Amino acid sequence: MGSSAFGRAVAPRPPAASAPVEPYRIKVVEPIALPAPAEREAALVRAGYNLFNLRSEEVYIDLLTDSGTSAMSDRQWAGLMVGDEAYAGSRNFAHFEATVRELTGIPHVIPAHQGRAAEHLLFGQLAHRGDLVPNNMHFDTTQAHVVRVGATPLNLAIPEAYDCDDPHPFKGNVDLARLEELLAGPSAARVPLVMVTLTNNTGGGQPVSLANLRGVARLCRAHRKPLYLDICRWAENAYFIRTREPGQARRSVRAIGREVADLADGVLMSAKKDGLVNMGGFLAVRDPELAARLKEDLILYEGFPTYGGLARRDLEAISIGLAEAMDERYLEHRVGQVRFLADSLTARGIPIVRPPGGHGVYLDVRRFLPHLAPDRLPGQALVVELYREGAVRGVEVGAIMFDGSAPGSPPPLELLRLAIPRRVYTESHLRYVADVVGRVWDRRAGVRGMRMVEAPERMRHFTARFAPLGAPGVRSPRRRGTRGVSGTG
Numbered sequence: 316m317g318s319s320a321f322g323r324a325v326a327p328r329p330p331a332a333s334a335p336v337e338p339y340r341i342k343v344v345e346p347i348a349l350p351a352p353a354e355r356e357a358a359l360v361r362a363g364y365n366l367f368n369l370r371s372e373e374v375y376i377d378l379l380t381d382s383g384t385s386a387m388s389d390r391q392w393a394g395l396m397v398g399d400e401a402y403a404g405s406r407n408f409a410h411f412e413a414t415v416r417e418l419t420g421i422p423h424v425i426p427a428h429q430g431r432a433a434e435h436l437l438f439g440q441l442a443h444r445g446d447l448v449p450n451n452m453h454f455d456t457t458q459a460h461v462v463r464v465g466a467t468p469l470n471l472a473i474p475e476a477y478d479c480d481d482p483h484p485f486k487g488n489v490d491l492a493r494l495e496e497l498l499a500g501p502s503a504a505r506v507p508l509v510m511v512t513l514t515n516n517t518g519g520g521q522p523v524s525l526a527n528l529r530g531v532a533r534l535c536r537a538h539r540k541p542l543y544l545d546i547c548r549w550a551e552n553a554y555f556i557r558t559r560e561p562g563q564a565r566r567s568v569r570a571i572g573r574e575v576a577d578l579a580d581g582v583l584m585s586a587k588k589d590g591l592v593n594m595g596g597f598l599a600v601r602d603p604e605l606a607a608r609l610k611e612d613l614i615l616y617e618g619f620p621t622y623g624g625l626a627r628r629d630l631e632a633i634s635i636g637l638a639e640a641m642d643e644r645y646l647e648h649r650v651g652q653v654r655f656l657a658d659s660l661t662a663r664g665i666p667i668v669r670p671p672g673g674h675g676v677y678l679d680v681r682r683f684l685p686h687l688a689p690d691r692l693p694g695q696a697l698v699v700e701l702y703r704e705g706a707v708r709g710v711e712v713g714a715i716m717f718d719g720s721a722p723g724s725p726p727p728l729e730l731l732r733l734a735i736p737r738r739v740y741t742e743s744h745l746r747y748v749a750d751v752v753g754r755v756w757d758r759r760a761g762v763r764g765m766r767m768v769e770a771p772e773r774m775r776h777f778t779a780r781f782a783p784l785g786a787p788g789v790r791s792p793r794r795r796g797t798r799g800v801s802g803t804g
């Protein structure tokens with residue numbers, strides 16, 4: 316049950332001459348401006364070289380995340396105006412519940428203020444100290460929630476996921492042989508649930524095939540383990556199934572998404588991704604008893620079950636956004652924008668994760684800055700350099716974000732994610748980003764390493780502070796007064 320059945324390679328494409336034409340026109344604009352080089356330098360110092368600490372006005376093109384940064388449609392904005400802000404029984408909740416039920420076929424719908432709140436509730440009920448939680452690859456908040464309850468996250472993606480060049484079309488797939496080994500082995504009793512993340516954000520936004528999901532579901536049923544899917548990018552995943560998986564081309568993205576959900580005992584979603592909203596999320600489960608317990612926790616941590624930490628108008632915007640994200644013309648443009656940026660970088664010889672995934676382009680830091688050893692934090696060095704060059708904000712997805720708290724898993728890839736917000740930037744913005752990355756690529760040999768000077772215990776990438784090291788070849792000074800920086804360095 317290996318991955319070979321889906322070894323169908325995605326042929327490398329010639330550099331795209333242009334990005335796909337937008338299936339929308341622009342009704343509202345927000346000014347942005349490029350800060351001067353001296354302003355960028357001062358901002359870096361003030362931020363402790365952590366771009367999470369920048370002020371938004373200090374950023375020109377913000378590719379920090381695709382989470383909650385989407386542009387809403389006119390229909391979604393109109394939806395806000397029909398918010399029924401009743402504490403209980405709001406009609407917007409009824410619309411939201413009906414939409415999630417229709418799209419997923421899962422009966423018990425529990426709203427949450429964002430994805431990690433849904434993770435908090437789910438793992439709070441299902442995972443305990445000493446448990447093992449398999450996933451294709453844990454995302455940072457998922458991993459932190461598993462660790463918080465004393466369980467161990469296991470990353471079981473196929474080996475191709477760890478090779479940035481491997482052309483496998485579904486590098487988000489679970490290694491079914493390893494999953495079976497776990498579920499049939501001596502530690503099986505410690506596995507409370509199996510999770511799969513669509514798409515695999517940590518591994519480059521890579522999709523999971525329908526065949527692989529069917530295989531995971533079969534194993535879960537055989538070994539009586541519930542299967543939960545993180546569906547925050549399931550529309551993008553379904554689009555990849557439709558366009559890359561044999562026999563799926565004539566099905567609608569909606570039908571594929573529904574089949575995916577049919578395989579699961581429950582789903583959780585950060586609606587800040589494929590919900591096309593700025594805030595929101597949910598859990599949906601089939602087990603009525605679990606749903607009742609989750610709702611008790613929901614009332615404690617989030618709010619009453621008909622709002623779950625959100626304004627009711629937000630639930631209306633999610634209901635509309637979930638449906639819009641399933642629109643095939645929207646998805647073709649969305650994935651096409653990512654491919655355009657990816658191909659523009661590949662044409663310059665810049666190493667990235669290929670084939671490009673669904674929500675961003677991931678630079679392969681090890682090959683971009685081979686002169687910087689892991690302890691010189693090359694991912695962070697490159698993040699800083701892209702900002703310095705052109706006020707482009709990306710994020711490290713590597714040893715800083717995944718700090719060795721998944722001990723049963725392979726070491727993380729060393730990536731820099733340029734996440735593309737949905738319906739926000741145009742072809743000329745993406746060309747500008749490619750030029751900025753290209754200019755740093757041309758002077759890459761001179762890029763210096765960084766060191767971490769302040770590191771919190773958990774989710775350190777959000778708040779750590781850094782300092783630049785000396786010129787390449789100069790030994791890094793000894794770290795002093797830092798906590799939690801040993802990790803996978």
Ligand SMILES: *Cc1c(COP(=O)(O)O)cnc(C)c1O
Pocket residue numbers: 382429430431432454456457512516545547585586587595596
């Ligand atoms: C963003 C994300 C989450 C967490 O969602 P938030 O809305 O940011 O709390 C969970 N899993 C994956 C794969 C994500 O990308």
